[in-house]
Amino acid sequence: xxxxxxxxxxxxxxxxxxxxxxxxxxxxxxxxxxxxxxxxxxxxxxxxxxxxxxxxxxxxxxxxxxxxxxxxxxxxxxxxxxxxxxxxxxxxxxxxxxxxxxxxxxxxxxxxxxxxxxxxxxxxxxxxxxxxxxxxxxxxxxxxxxxxxxxxxxxxxxxxxxxxxxxxxxxxxxxxxxxxxxxxxxxxxxxxxxxxxxxxxxxxxxxxxxxxxxxxxxxxxxxxxxxxxxxxxxxxxxxxxxxxxxxxxxxxxxxxxxxxxxxxxxxxxxxxxxxxxx
Numbered sequence: 001x002x003x004x005x006x007x008x009x010x011x012x013x014x015x016x017x018x019x020x021x022x023x024x025x026x027x028x029x030x031x032x033x034x035x036x037x038x039x040x041x042x043x044x045x046x047x048x049x050x051x052x053x054x055x056x057x058x059x060x061x062x063x064x065x066x067x068x069x070x071x072x073x074x075x076x077x078x079x080x081x082x083x084x085x086x087x088x089x090x091x092x093x094x095x096x097x098x099x100x101x102x103x104x105x106x107x108x109x110x111x112x113x114x115x116x117x118x119x120x121x122x123x124x125x126x127x128x129x130x131x132x133x134x135x136x137x138x139x140x141x142x143x144x145x146x147x148x149x150x151x152x153x154x155x156x157x158x159x160x161x162x163x164x165x166x167x168x169x170x171x172x173x174x175x176x177x178x179x180x181x182x183x184x185x186x187x188x189x190x191x192x193x194x195x196x197x198x199x200x201x202x203x204x205x206x207x208x209x210x211x212x213x214x215x216x217x218x219x220x221x222x223x224x225x226x227x228x229x230x231x232x233x234x235x236x237x238x239x240x241x242x243x244x245x246x247x248x249x250x251x252x253x254x255x256x257x258x259x260x261x262x263x264x265x266x267x268x269x270x271x272x273x274x275x276x277x278x
Contacts (some may be wrong), residue, residue: 005116005124005139009064013126014135017112021130021179024052025097029130030106037104040077040221043168050074053096053112060094061114068092068116086217087245091117095218099194104159111196115221120245125222127196136200136226144203144230153232154205155256163264164191164193164198169214169250178211181271182264202256203230209264210254217247227254233261236270237268 028036036048054072061220062070068090076082085091094113097103099110108131116124123127127136136151138144144151163186167175189207192198201207203226212220224234224242234254235241242252253268255261 003021005142008274009124010126010137010139012064013114013124014128014137016057017114017126017128017135018133019060019094020053020056021112021128024056025049025103025110025112030059032104043101045100046077047097047100047104049103050097050100054094055115057094057096057112058092061094061191065090065092065116071093071217072096072105073216076218082199085265086117086247087120089119091244092102093117093122093217093221095195095242096218098196099192101193109192109194111194111199113196113218113222115217115225115244117217117244119219120243122221122225122244125225125227127199127222129196129200134200136203138222138229139228140225140229142229143227146200146203150231151203151226153203153227153230153256155260156205158187158208160185160187161260162189162199162206163209164189164207165209165211166191166213168193169183174213180184181266182211185267195219195223199226199234199254202227202232202234202254205256208256208260211264211268212252212254213250215242215247215250215252217244220247220252223254224252227256232256233258235261236264237272239265 040046054074058070069085069088072094095113103110112128114126121142125138227234
């Protein structure tokens with residue numbers, strides 16, 4: 001690793017992320033015109049702030065570590081070939097404005113997410129909540145922090161456990177199966193439509209488990225590392241690790257503890273077995 005993954009690097013990355021937030025995102029919060037918002041896909045939009053924030057982040061991170069490839073969400077949307085770089089020796093992964101739908105609607109939460117991957121595995125993750133300034137980060141094998149304090153994942157203590165289940169990108173049959181076979185075992189809460197908020201909730205004792213269908217690298221790389229380094233568990237439903245170079249595969253579970261992960265993964269496995277029956 002050319003640059004050491006340490007507090008000094010994190011401080012530099014935090015400054016870059018705050019610059020993007022303060023220069024490109026916050027000035028446009030609740031000040032977007034209709035021309036500033038463009039439909040990106042079904043139930044998904046992009047704003048002028050996304051592009052401007054990504055330009056700042058890409059330039060600054062490239063200067064910080066020139067040998068690392070850059071994969072930004074908006075660049076990849078414009079040119080899918082960019083995704084081939086996710087398996088490179090070193091790769092910055094940028095979500096310039098996570099929770100864009102919320103931002104465009106003039107409501108919280110939304111944030112900036114940056115991850116650093118090495119040969120397909122996330123080695124660093126940084127998550128900024130633009131409105132509150134909360135800064136979460138994790139370094140592979142070195143732990144997780146929230147605003148400079150060591151983070152330890154904790155459960156909500158609620159019975160039944162609290163679950164945020166993302167159904168937005170599930171196909172209709174899977175959506176109904178999740179509703180009928182998984183949801184009844186949990187106390188359901190709304191998803192924030194923002195990974196920069198949903199992963200911290202698993203560490204802060206707000207939510208106990210989350211299910212994600214779409215697992216794009218810019219949404220999940222930093223959060224998965226953050227939960228795992230804080231002592232929770234985030235992985236594919238079969239227990240295999242989440243790799244950024246396989247981010248188009250569906251299905252991901254996040255949990256505030258390994259025990260809660262195992263419990264949900266077992267239920268998900270039963271669901272899969274039922275789906276395979278003729």
